[in-house]
Amino acid sequence: MHLPSLRMALVGFPDPGFPESLLRARSHPAWEAASLDDADALWVAGGSAHLEADSLVRVWNGEDKPAVVLHLHTLERPVTFTLPLADPRMQDVGQVDLQNPGQVEYALRRTEQSLRAVLLQLAMGQQIAERMQSLSAHTYHLTLKEKLVGVVSVPGRIGIDLGLGPDDLAEARWVARPAFANDIPKWFLPTSFAECLWLYAGRVETDLLPNRYRSAPLYFRCVPRVSQRLMQNVHYAVLSELATAPRTFAELQESIGLPRQELDAVLTALYFSGSITCNPERAARRGAVANRDAVTASELRNSMFPPAGPASGVPDATMPAPLEWRP
Template structure:
């Protein structure tokens, strides 16, 4: 039986984050304005360098050290000299011309003074970030489904092509390597026997939690439940997403909550993180299962130290009856998934 996409589901463009380094203030301002005017398959915004999906580096500020590292001199008073091991870079990287080191093999270069070149480079990045855009679309559909449809196994197909397999029982999903976001948005959902939850070879696996995280982190919608704006918030357990996907502000928030619970307003006072960003960070952590407004559901002794999130001196909130269901957590994320290789989100 084919199940159509959830009613009222609107196609969205994900927010993709761009980090820049080595650009002088006036040049950076000009580039940011051109980025804001780009029209493509994503919304691009500039963010701190370490949190970005893709990096732009001022080639004129680059040099190669004796050890073969890329060294980038700061362009802003607040920046520090950056050193990169190019073979270890795990995201799209482009260099603004001119590129100073003659021995630097830059795979992607652009003219920072030409808006068309800036937009073309963003377009290349969007193609490279196709897996992120696909996971965003699937995450949106998972969260939009009615509670009764969040059970069992589903195959998502478009024009007779299988695009994804979703196994709610195991908390897992797998996506075809050539799946495209437009096709996924139009896919039909067919409920299948539980034995059909094993994806075909070559499909890329993610947990449902990671897909939800990818969507919440990249949507402009307010995904924070209203009670989190008024009630006291508690640390529950380590986020069920790869640690490299957490922003510094989210790590700081987890550290604060593991030491002492607080309301949204008190967390704002303790962290000085702007309220809109604080609410967005909390929404991400909510869908990662890390925070709760029900103190009785806190997992005893789970303070994040086992994952190396912060120094051992940080206290745990502790306590609670683990047998009680956390009614403040997303229902589709409560099952403990089987181990799987993690993917970036």
């Protein structure tokens, strides 16, 4: 199974060519260089980093760019500093000598272990995307060698056995179960349809966004039901536009300036997190509380899998906010 790449921000490197070549050489999982906003982890040039205060590090990022300030105690992503370190006070940080292949291998493996949840979510997002058209049951139990390794409530909560490897999910058998069979063992990784597809759709070209969302006016419905760490400026920009007035795909593309494929990925993420709709009756009203859960479980399913039959005057054309786990 070929998963989408993990993303590494390269911070403070005058010439990122060499660290990028090390990342490209990694294949299982694959890595790619990314912006600081998009990254799952950080490599910081130790020669550009200086300790400003307790756990506060300032990183020179080029003559024409502002310095990057990292608060190591609150940073939610793995960070490794490359040798040599310019500031001797930073001896306790994670370090790697990029000239030493053994150290690079160890540092990447350690980072990948820290990102185990992200890898499992990407693997689950891939499996959901491949099965989307056939997910007709309310709940699925994923089994591997007769052992329960995952629980998927469509399209809400998901639990994944943390002892599982990303490749194992491709081998798991999906067994349809009734809606009430959705209990998730406490030792499973708790996540959701929205979070798995948010991560997955942002890294690969997919065809998960319904076609009507590329032609009909789009409306803001509610804030995304995902961890705030997943929100990026581009998601806020789209939601800000839609909170002001309905916009079509083409109008959003013109006002925000995103290439078609990137906007498609952003709208796919917002669709599965319940934030946008092309049904004006489900749009957020002025003065109303938009940050709400879906009214019923059937509303969730009817949005993804509308009942067959003649179309009504106003189509049921939204992906309501899933009843998902939130920390």
